[in-house]
Amino acid sequence: MMIRIRSRDGLERVSVDNPAATVAELKFAIESQLRVPVHAQILSTNQNLLLAKAPGDLNKFTDMLDPNARVSALGISHGSIVFLAYEGERTVAGPAFHPSGSFGKKMTMDDLIAKQMRITRQENPHCELVSFDRDAANAFQHYVNESLAFAVKRGGFMYGTVSEEGKVEVDFIYEPPQQGTEDNLILLRDPEEEKFVEAIALGLQMRKVGFIFTQTISQDKKDYTMSNAEVLQAVELHAEGDLKEWVTAVVKLEVNEDGGADVHFEAFQMSDMCVRLFKEGWFETEVKGEIDPKLSRMKKDVVVGGKDVTSVDNDFFLVVVKIFDHQGPLATTFPVENRRIPVSPGALRSHLDRSRNLPFVKRISDFHLLLFLSKYLDVNSDVPALSGCVRAQATVPEGYQLLIESMASAC
Incomplete structure (x- = not known):
């Protein structure tokens, strides 16, 4: 059987003749075929082995410590990946083993991490739930529905409070200057106006807790929850602050059972991995029309489902958040800023x-x-x-x- 070995030098392969091989036999195969002495090897099925820096950290990986354990009992079979850490130096024979293409070149830790950037779904959000003030939510969706007919996109920043348990309450929505089209939302942010918004929030003992935007009618038939352009905008705004409970809300029209249309709210958090990838510059930020909108393009390969890919389904980056509503402390009867009809002097x-x-x-x-x-x-x-x-x-x-x-x- 063939077992893939990933070490600081990249991905290599060893052949083990015995289907019932033990850990000791696997180590002898590694010594024979990859020239890493048995006494220097530390093996594990846990990829974090390769990120361990202090010598003491290596001692935590004990799942393959027993030399007499059969590898099959550890879930290792033909094609499985085993992670290898070792002391000392060696020259890797053959460019085929080097993703960099350079014969005998050692991979740095940054190279190794880049090759092991694994995209998985984040099961749980950092916020317990998000609750919308009924009047604030209604004022936002009513304008988009009645005045814009969901034909162009609209967005706003949500302000409110976050409890110790991670419950987010949205009590007002600030709509910055913006330009919405059928496919894009451009926020023309006004730093001076945002200073006033932050000063109001300070007096109310509230803070910016998220971003809300609408999808247009034309997007209703598209096969995605959020497009790649929407993911980019949402994660950029998420990464702008330091709030781990930050919420992204989507408002759209959905056809009901009677053939009519209902306004529907959905709430998400951008996953920790999504925020990390954005901060580290992995995303292709120039979204071109020929790219499938349900996929986000990466500048370098990432690992999804065991495969090296440069495009990731947007849903991998979304963590669903439960939605509730409440009656907050503020009214929403005064005309809203930065809409098509300016607030009149009277x-x-x-x-x-x-x-x-x-x-x-x-x-x-x-x-x-x-x-x-x-x-x-x-x-x-x-x-x-x-x-x-x-x-x-x-x-x-x-x-x-x-x-x-x-x-x-x-x-």
Whole structure:
């Protein structure tokens, strides 16, 4: 039988005549055919053996320590891979054994890791669940459904809280300047406006917790959960922050049993491997039209299902997150920023007139209203202070009330 041996030198093969071979016989075959002395060999079926750096770490790999154990009892059969670590130097005979193509060249640890970048599915997300504020979610999907008819893409950043158990609550959605088409979503991010958003979130004791975007009607018939362009955009935004519970949400239309269309929300986390590959520059970032959109292209080979490939099914990078809903502390009745119809100068007056019977703090408990007001306030002091009143539902200082009411009267 043929057994593949992967070491720091790459992938090689040894032949073992006895189908009932023991670990000792396999080691003698390695010594004979690969010229690695038996006493120097450490074997394991665990690939992490090759990543062990300290000498003491090698002692942890004991699954093939018994020389009398039959390799078949360890799950090793014809074509199986066994990992080999050894001390000393040797020259590998023959370029056929070298993925680099250089005769006698030793592989570095970086080369070895590159050859062993294995893409597997991540079973569990870091967040227990994501819960959407009903009003915030409805305001987002209603605009996409009624005004854009799901014909062009739309996106936003989700803000809220993360519990110690990993529960993510989304309480408002900020929609940055953007340009959406049938196939692409370009975020025209405004650093100054985002400073105001972050100041509001600070006062509300919230933070950015994820990214939400829509898929268009034309994508409904495509054979993917997320396209390669969507994966790239989602993982870039995920990698931008330091939140392990970061959530990516997808909103789309789906045909129901009656032939009608329902708005459907799905939530995912980009897998740890996906984020790592992006940060280390493995992804081909130029997505060309001829590439199947359900596949992400890599710059170098990765291992999927035991095969070296340069294209990976996008679903390998997605970890499903459970969705719930809740009624959060904020209203969503003020016009939303950066949409096709700009927020009119009279929007503030109309909003305050409609809510005149409520306490003043209730009248301004709307993220989109706070963002409108923040552009006339000091981002470092006034914005967090006013947002803090909203968070605590405390009395708004008279100075802020007079300022806001005078702004409304001037419109």
